[in-house]
Amino acid sequence: MVRWSSSIALLLTVSPIAASSSTTQDLTESDYLAEPQVVLTASRMVQSVMDAPNAVTVIDRETIAGSGYTRVVDLFRLVPGMFVGEKSGWYTVVSHSFIDEWARRMQVMIDGRSVYLPTFGGVRWDTLPLAVDDIERIEVVRGPNAASYGANSVTGSINIITRHPADVPGRKLEIIGGDHGQREAWFRWGGGGDQVQHRITLGRREDGGLKYAQDDERSNILDYRGDIRVDARQSLSLQVGVVEGTRGDGAVGRDQKVDSHSLQVDYSLQLDKDHDLLVKAFGTGLSTQGSGPASLPEQNVTGDRQHIEVQFNNQHAQGLRSTVGAYLREDTVRSQYWFNTGNDLKVGSGGVFGHLEWRLSPHWLLNAGVFHERYSLVNDKTSPHLALNWQPSQDHSFRLSMSSAYRNPVVFEEKGDVAQSVTLPRPIGPVTIHAITGNQDIVPEYFVSREIGYLGRWPSLHVSLDLRLFDEHLDNYIGLTANQLVVSGIPISLGGFPVKIWTFGNWGGVDQTGCEAQFKWQPLAHTQVIANYAEFHMDSHVTSGDIVQRTAPSHMEGLHMMHRLPGQVDVNVSQYWVASFCPIGDSCGTPAYRRLDVGLRKHFKLGDFPAAAGLQYLNLHGNYYGFYQHSEGIVDQRAVLDFRLEF
Amino acid sequence: MRSFLPVLLLACLTPMTAWTDSQVLVIPSESGTAYQEAINAFQEGMAGRQVNIRVPASITPDIIQQMTGEANLIVPIGLRAARLVAEHDAGKASILALMVPKSAAEHLPWPVQHDRRRISAVYVDQPVGRSFDLVRVALPGRLRVGAMCSRENTALSKVLELEATRQGLHLEVAMVDTSAEVGPALRRLLPDVEALLLVPDPVTLNSSNLQNVLLAAYRQRIPVIGFSPGQVNAGATASVYATPAQIGRQGAQMAARWTPASGDLPPAQSPSAFEISVNQQVVRSLDLAMPVEAEIRHRMEERRD
Numbered sequence: 018m019v020r021w022s023s024s025i026a027l028l029l030t031v032s033p034i035a036a037s038s039s040t041t042q043d044l045t046e047s048d049y050l051a052e053p054q055v056v057l058t059a060s061r062m063v064q065s066v067m068d069a070p071n072a073v074t075v076i077d078r079e080t081i082a083g084s085g086y087t088r089v090v091d092l093f094r095l096v097p098g099m100f101v102g103e104k105s106g107w108y109t110v111v112s113h114s115f116i117d118e119w120a121r122r123m124q125v126m127i128d129g130r131s132v133y134l135p136t137f138g139g140v141r142w143d144t145l146p147l148a149v150d151d152i153e154r155i156e157v158v159r160g161p162n163a164a165s166y167g168a169n170s171v172t173g174s175i176n177i178i179t180r181h182p183a184d185v186p187g188r189k190l191e192i193i194g195g196d197h198g199q200r201e202a203w204f205r206w207g208g209g210g211d212q213v214q215h216r217i218t219l220g221r222r223e224d225g226g227l228k229y230a231q232d233d234e235r236s237n238i239l240d241y242r243g244d245i246r247v248d249a250r251q252s253l254s255l256q257v258g259v260v261e262g263t264r265g266d267g268a269v270g271r272d273q274k275v276d277s278h279s280l281q282v283d284y285s286l287q288l289d290k291d292h293d294l295l296v297k298a299f300g301t302g303l304s305t306q307g308s309g310p311a312s313l314p315e316q317n318v319t320g321d322r323q324h325i326e327v328q329f330n331n332q333h334a335q336g337l338r339s340t341v342g343a344y345l346r347e348d349t350v351r352s353q354y355w356f357n358t359g360n361d362l363k364v365g366s367g368g369v370f371g372h373l374e375w376r377l378s379p380h381w382l383l384n385a386g387v388f389h390e391r392y393s394l395v396n397d398k399t400s401p402h403l404a405l406n407w408q409p410s411q412d413h414s415f416r417l418s419m420s421s422a423y424r425n426p427v428v429f430e431e432k433g434d435v436a437q438s439v440t441l442p443r444p445i446g447p448v449t450i451h452a453i454t455g456n457q458d459i460v461p462e463y464f465v466s467r468e469i470g471y472l473g474r475w476p477s478l479h480v481s482l483d484l485r486l487f488d489e490h491l492d493n494y495i496g497l498t499a500n501q502l503v504v505s506g507i508p509i510s511l512g513g514f515p516v517k518i519w520t521f522g523n524w525g526g527v528d529q530t531g532c533e534a535q536f537k538w539q540p541l542a543h544t545q546v547i548a549n550y551a552e553f554h555m556d557s558h559v560t561s562g563d564i565v566q567r568t569a570p571s572h573m574e575g576l577h578m579m580h581r582l583p584g585q586v587d588v589n590v591s592q593y594w595v596a597s598f599c600p601i602g603d604s605c606g607t608p609a610y611r612r613l614d615v616g617l618r619k620h621f622k623l624g625d626f627p628a629a630a631g632l633q634y635l636n637l638h639g640n641y642y643g644f645y646q647h648s649e650g651i652v653d654q655r656a657v658l659d660f661r662l663e664f
Numbered sequence: 665m666r667s668f669l670p671v672l673l674l675a676c677l678t679p680m681t682a683w684t685d686s687q688v689l690v691i692p693s694e695s696g697t698a699y700q701e702a703i704n705a706f707q708e709g710m711a712g713r714q715v716n717i718r719v720p721a722s723i724t725p726d727i728i729q730q731m732t733g734e735a736n737l738i739v740p741i742g743l744r745a746a747r748l749v750a751e752h753d754a755g756k757a758s759i760l761a762l763m764v765p766k767s768a769a770e771h772l773p774w775p776v777q778h779d780r781r782r783i784s785a786v787y788v789d790q791p792v793g794r795s796f797d798l799v800r801v802a803l804p805g806r807l808r809v810g811a812m813c814s815r816e817n818t819a820l821s822k823v824l825e826l827e828a829t830r831q832g833l834h835l836e837v838a839m840v841d842t843s844a845e846v847g848p849a850l851r852r853l854l855p856d857v858e859a860l861l862l863v864p865d866p867v868t869l870n871s872s873n874l875q876n877v878l879l880a881a882y883r884q885r886i887p888v889i890g891f892s893p894g895q896v897n898a899g900a901t902a903s904v905y906a907t908p909a910q911i912g913r914q915g916a917q918m919a920a921r922w923t924p925a926s927g928d929l930p931p932a933q934s935p936s937a938f939e940i941s942v943n944q945q946v947v948r949s950l951d952l953a954m955p956v957e958a959e960i961r962h963r964m965e966e967r968r969d
Contacts (some may be wrong), residue, residue, distance in 0.1 A: 044765040044864050045743045049788045049892045049905065050698045053871060056878045057899030062949035077885070153883070181883060183876075186851060249875070412953050476805060476953040542808075542858065 054249060055290035063156075067414040068374070070384035070404030071162055072470050072485040074535065076155040078180075083543060083579035085589045085616035085633050087193055087201070087659060089149055089177070090142050094593055095577055096157045097483075097533040098551035099173075100570065102600075103643030103652050106197070106226020107143040107234040107264050110600075110644060113159060113173035114529060114553055114569040115491075117601040118644070122424055122462075124162070124170035127177045128256065130281050130299045133169055135348035135364065136320040136355070138427040144277035144303055146240040146258030148203055148218050150191065150661075153180045159533060160487060161466045163422030164386035164402030167344075167368055171422045171464040171491075179256075182207045182216035182244055188664050195633075195657035198225030198233070209243075216242045222262075230649040231269055236262035250288075256281040263308065267649075270311035276304045291332035298325040314354040315435075321349045336376030343369045350428045357434035357451075364428055366392040382406040390423075395461050398423045416470035424462040430495055430521045431455045442511075445504050453497070456521040463492040483535040493523040496561040496601070524561035529569070530554050543581035550574050563601055570596035570609070585620035587631075603645055610641030618659075626664040633657040688919065689731050691723055691749065693742030702741050702763055702912035709916020728752040732759075735924040739915060743768050746785075750774050758927045761785040762915040763908060765864060767820070769932070784929035786914045790891060790904055791934040792823055794964070795861055796831045798889055798904045798940065801963045802954050803859050806887070810857030812838045812849060814867035824863070835861075843867055850877060854884045862890045862900065874898060885950055896941040901950065902960070906935030913937070940964070 066073045074096045086092055090109045093099045102110040104118060112120040121138030124131060127147065132140050155177050162170040185207035193201035200223040207216045218240040226232030239259040246252050260277040281299035288294060300323045307316030326344035333339065345367045353359050368390035375383045384404040391397045402420035409415075433455035440447045466489045474481040499517040502509040509516040531553040539545040553569035574594040581587050591614045599606040618631030635655045643652040690706060692699035725748075731738060733754035739762060740746040746761040750772040753759070759782065761769055766787040774783055799809055809828060813821040821837045828835035836857055838849040846868050854860065860881045862869055869877065878899040881888045890900035906914075914937065918930050940957045947954045955963070 043743065043768045043771075044866050045768065046693070046698075046763045046765060046788045048765070048864055048866065048869075050696075050894070050908075051871065051892070052894040053874050053898045055898050056875045057882055057943075057946055057949075062882075062945055065948040065951050067951060068948060183847070183880065184851065184883060186848060474951075474953065479805070 064374070066483075067408065067411070067472055068382055068384075068406060070386070070402060070406075070416070070418055072159040072416075072468070072483065072533065074157045074159060074483070076157070078153055079542060080545065080547075080579070081149060081152055081154075083545065083581075083587060083589060084577070084591070085587070085614075085618060085631060087149055087633070087657060089145070089147055089152070091614075092149070092152075092155060093157070093175070094575060094591065095547060095549070096159070097535045097549035097575070098159055098531075098553075098573065099157065100573065100595070100598070103227065104645065104650065105230050105232035105267075106224055107232055109142050111140070111142065111175070114531075114555075115172055115565075115601065116568045116570075116598055119427075121427060122169070122172040122464075124166050124174040125177075126166070126175065128179055128281065128283075129176065129297060130256075130279065130301065131166075131322070131324070132279075132301065134303065134320055135322060135428055136318055136350045136352070137429050138169070141275075141277070141303060143234060143236070143264070144260045144275055146238050146260050146277070146279065147177065147179070148205070148220055148238070148240065150189070150203070151179050151185070151205070151216070151218055151240060153178045153184070159485060160418075160468060161400075161402070161420045161422040161464055161489075163400035163464075164370070164388050164420055165372070167370070167388050167390055168366075168392065168398065168400070168423045168425040168461065171424045171462065179242060180216065182209060182214035182242055185216055189661060190664070191659060191661040193657060193659040196655045197228065198223060199655070199657060200224075211246075213243060213245045216240075226265065227643065227649065227651060228653045229651055231265040231267055231271070232649075233265035234262065235264075236260055236275070250286060252285045254281075254283040266307070266312075266316060268311050270309040271307065271313065271316075272309045273312075273316050274306045274308045276302075276306075278302050293330050295328040295330070296326070297328075300324070315352075317354060318352040319350065323347045337374070339371065339373045341369070341371045343367070348428065355429060355433055355435060357436040362428055362432055364393050366390060366425075380408050382408065390425075392425045392461075395425060398425075398461060412476065413473045414471070416468070416472070418466075418468045418470065420466050422464040422466070424464065424495075426455075426459050426461065426495055426521070429455060430459060431457060433521065439516075441504065441509055441516075445507065445509070448504055450502055450504075450516070451518060453519045454521070459495055459521055459523050460493050462495055462523075465490045465492075479538055479540045481535075481537045481539075483533075483537075485533040487529075487531055487533075489529045490526060491529070492526040494525055494527060494559045494561070494563075494565065495521060496524050496559060496563045496565075497521055498524060498561040522561065524563070525558040527559060527565050528556040531569075541581070543579070543587065545577075545579050547575070547577040549576075564599045564604065564606070565601065567597070567599035567606060568601050570598040572596045587616075587618040587620070589616045590614070600644060605646050607642045607644065607646045611638045612641065613637040623662060626662055628660070628662045630660045631658070633659070687731070688737045688739060691738065691740045691745040693740070693744035693746075698763075698908040699741050702908035702915075705909040705912030706739065706762070706916045706919075707912075709913045710919060723748070725752040729754045732757040735927055737919060737922055737924075739919065740764075741912075746772055753778055755779075758782040758922055758929050759784070760915055760919055760922070760929055763788045763911050765789055766932075766934070767817070767864075779927070781928045784918060785932040786911050786918065787932065787934050788906065788911065789864065789934060790906065790938060792827045793831065794904050794938060795889060795891070796828055796833055797964045797967050798902060798960065799833060799859055799861065800831060801967070802889075802902050802940075802942070802960050803887055803952065806858035807832065808834050808836065808856065808858045809861050809889075810836045810838065810853045810859070810886075811861040811863050812840060812846060812853065812865070812868040813863055814865050815839055815841055816867065817863070817865050820863070820865070824861075840868055843870065843873060846873055847876065847880075850880050854881060854886055857886065860886050860888045862888060862895060864891055882946070882950075887946070887950055887952060893939070893941045896943045899946060900943065901946050901952070902940065902942045902954070904938055904940055904964075906938050910937040910939070911935055938964075 119137045119139035162174040189205040191203040203220040205218040220238035222236040224234045241257040243255045258279040264273040266273040279301040284296040286294045302321040304319040324346040328342035348364045370388040372386040386402040388400045400422045404418035407415045435453040468487040471484040497519045501515040533551045536548040557565040559565045577591045579589045593612040597609045616633035736757040755778040838853045887901035890903035
């Protein structure tokens with residue numbers, strides 16, 4: 018989905034449901050003849066998935082509400098080909114192929130704000146200031162999207178769009194309690210006047226995590242969004258997020274203190290009905306610190322990001338629109354343990370981008386995009402994307418798409434330096450070894466993708482079908498390789514085993530082919546059936562020793578049913594099948610598993626106030642390995658009760 | 665200031681008529697393009713029917729009283745002109761108001777002694793059922809429709825509900841007392857409906873809140889059915905409406921049946937001809953499977969046949 022299509026433009030420029038003064042007046046013919054100001058400009062409107070240059074799965078509000086899930090990450094199970102893993106109770110992994118603890122190959126944004134971590138890559142989902150009920154919709158691009166969002170969007174991108182304050186007026190209280198010590202309380206208030214509207218959410222989350230792991234979570238969460246209508250053409254949005262708390266980190270007495278914060282400002286100026294300007298600026302920071310008697314120095318990591326971008330949208334003519342923009346970003350990371358320095362390490366990047374959507378004829382649509390970036394750790398890189406959609410009718414779209422993308426090394430891959438003091442056998446004695454080192458010479462991973470897509474719908478049957486066949490090649494794979502430690506020309510062994518040191522490098526390539534399919538039947542607003550299927554075939558030429566061949570399950574299936582019964586009772590049933598896989602860096606692999614989630618929720622009135630009570634029973638099939646195959650990683654059953662009241 | 669209306673057009677056509685002593689006086693409310701289109705269409709429709717058309721350069725209450733004191737046909741276009749005529753009506757002429765909202769036209773202060781058979785109109789409003797025709801044809805499968813009405817328009821809301829039911833739709837009407845209640849009412853309404861019907865009601869829909877209504881509906885991905893092309897341009901999904909020319913032509917057809925002798929006019933009518941306007945960008949963005957405008961119109965006409 019091209020950049021202008023992001024709902025951000027819409028959400029940031031809307032004004033509250035305003036009320037003009039109450040005046041009783043006669044209707045006149047002017048009410049029929051007037052030419053009011055254009056409200057839905059091209060850039061405010063999201064691009065149709067039929068017109069998108071990528072395979073896009075949209076998780077809308079109805080689906081979010083109907084799913085019954087109370088954790089954001091669980092929603093991604095509704096996306097074909099998307100893997101959701103649980104390394105621990107609070108450390109979850111969402112990955113589209115190339116399953117990796119740090120999920121470095123996929124971009125994730127909240128209202129266009131990247132939450133991809135600069136230090137190790139990936140996303141710390143437990144540190145996002147986000148309640149499920151504050152999400153309006155989620156747009157998931159399955160496949161490369163670097164031409165829209167820049168490097169690191171090589172296997173996909175996720176944009177989480179939050180709800181406008183005007184859509185959540187009043188107060189809402191939600192209490193959640195479940196097995197394994199899950200206790201949550203959320204309070205939200207939305208309100209304001211004609212010009213300014215606010216939404217503030219306060220949350221407290223406690224969770225005992227997985228059954229056999231020391232992975233308790235305690236979080237306090239603040240999420241604020243304010244939208245200001247400056248005048249008819251200008252709007253401003255401000256978002257503030259804070260998550261602070263502690264996490265059990267694998268052992269008794271080893272906690273991790275977490276401090277995550279974000280500030281985002283968006284400005285929109287409608288120049289005329291065909292042109293508008295968007296400016297986005299944000300700063301984010303995530304700090305983790307070890308705490309407790311068993312804490313470890315590797316728990317102390319800080320990463321900050323400052324970002325500003327400008328985007329200019331143009332509607333040139335009917336069927337021809339474009340967007341151009343530029344951004345500047347600075348990431349700062351600090352960790353004595355991981356970088357062997359107490360200093361800040363700064364990485365700058367900047368880029369320009371452009372997109373064109375051109376309807377060549379009623380049946381042909383061309384999307385072209387390019388993103389040119391300069392990243393201080395590597396040379397300039399350009400990520401182009403070209404897609405041609407053939408639409409024999411408005412209900413059927415065939416897509417041919419080609420793109421290339423880069424993943425820039427994260428700071429640790431370039432500058433990591435884990436230094437350890439060890440005492441080696443005589444005659445060497447005590448030395449400092451560099452157990453893991455980054456590599457200044459590595460080049461970005463290069464990703465080339467070709468795909469054929471089809472999106473069809475049969476409105477009379479309330480059915481839609483989304484198919485994607487892809488052929489992708491990843492080159493310059495960045496991974497760790499081990500070499501025996503050599504000191505003063507002597508290969509070092511301890512107890513008969515060679516002492517290894519690890520270094521990042523580029524280690525060959527991976528070919529990946531596969532298909533994804535989603536069948537959706539939605540006969541009623543609160544009734545839908547979604548069937549997902551994904552198949553991945555990887556042919557690894559990686560020479561680092563990583564078992565990349567199996568970093569995507571050979572197949573994944575999902576069947577989701579949501580239905581509203583008479584009496585305002587929602588029922589949901591979701592079944593998943595995930596084939597065995599082997600996360601990057603792991604050697605033993607993780608067995609295949611099934612997962613069944615069922616839930617009921619009754620909507621009712623408490624006095625005059627809407628309320629709902631629900632029971633969700635997760636993973637009815639019982640134990641499976643959530644990520645790595647070890648006893649602490651076992652996910653077992655969990656019952657969750659929730660009660661919500663709007664007042 | 666009500667004694668003068670803008671100069672629009674002064675046209676004296678050569679008398680070719682049986683009604684040599686009678687005049688047709690066209691009085692537009694304003695000098696805009698829409699009024700000119702209606703006048704042109706009215707004139708064209710009357711051409712060849714041997715009738716005098718006279719559009720005065722200015723109108724004073726005296727002129728109105730003089731004209732309405734004889735067996736003339738007065739054709740005010742727009743509410744302002746119609747009200748001016750009603751307020752100074754001497755009660756002898758026939759009055760054919762064009763392009764006036766039905767609700768306002770029904771409350772014009774006509775003199776009691778004025779024979780109501782001599783007062784008629786072509787409304788600017790569409791017949792109630794036509795908007796629902798549009799919903800059925802353009803948004804097939806969307807059976808739950810929402811609308812907002814002020815309590816002053818309770819009668820209209822009842823009519824809408826009846827017509828919706830007749831067409832197999834379920835209409836959810838949010839009633840409000842003031843404009844301030846529109847936002848909250850809309851937020852309650854939108855989650856329960858599959859389409860939003862804009863209703864001409866100055867309390868629930870006016871220039872200051874149209875933007876908010878359209879944006880709120882769009883955020884909920886609810887298509888909006890309007891009643892003017894301007895609303896479609898602004899962001900409504902589709903509208904059904906009559907052009908000023910269509911109203912002018914229909915007025916001419918009614919005027920052709922008028923004779924000075926009886927003075928009677930056909931009953932007031934909604935526009936019989938209509939246009940459909942669709943915002944294709946919104947349609948695409950909302951992923952709607954909507955037929956093209958000509959097809960929609962064709963199917964709507966078929967439904968009425």
